[in-house]
Amino acid sequence: MKKVFAAVVLGLASMYGYADVSIKAPWVRATAPAQKVAGGYMQISSTTNATLLKLTSPVASSVELHASTMENGVMKMRYLEQLEIPAGKVIEFKPGGYHIMLIGLKKQLVEGDKIPLKLLFADNSNKEHLFEVSFPVQAGAREKHEHMHH
Ligand SMILES: [Cu+2]
Known part of the structure; x- marks a missing residue:
């Protein structure tokens, strides 16, 4: 009886045990009133190989992954x-490097707001996992060259 119970627990752990991916220090840059794009940043790490597949947010018509x-x-x-x-590597999204691009903003992003983003990951057995992360809006440092191609 004890053995069966242990097997069930292990089974559940492998099904729900996707605490592998962690997202730290998320933030989105505040925008000017008419601005339609915004950059987002964070640190992603995973204890197993994972793939970030897709991002969505209710405040933008699309969310893309970019590398500068x-x-x-x-x-x-x-x-x-x-x-x-x-696995084991911290991927840092920062101005001038990897960033999230919120495109077609539906409202101005004001410092102090929190923007919900959904991130879809695939784990190393191709199972998909949806993360919901709240990105605080921060003014940050303005870098003129950062989004010159938008
Ligand atoms: Cu970009």
């Missing part, structure tokens, strides 16, 4: 279909 890179002294932005999160 310097090429010959010019900041360029690249759209990423998805992002691999290798």
Whole structure:
């Protein structure tokens, strides 16, 4: 009887035990009244290999994953279909690097607001897991070159 119980507990643990991915220090940059795009940042890590597949938010018509890179002294932005999160590595989203791009904003993002974002991850057995994360809006430091391609 004890053995059966242990097996059930293990079974549940593998089904619901997806605490592997952790998201730290999320924030979204505050916007000007007419601004339609905003950048979002966070740190993602996972104890097992995972893939960030998709992001959505009720405040934007779409949410994309972007990577900024310097090429010959010019900041360029690249759209990423998805992002691999290798086990044990912290992927830092920050101005000038990986970022979330909220596109088609439905309202102004004011410092102090909290923006809900849903992040869909696939684990290493291709099971999908939906995370709901609240991103506080912060003024942050303005970097002129950051979104020159929008
Ligand atoms: Cu961007």
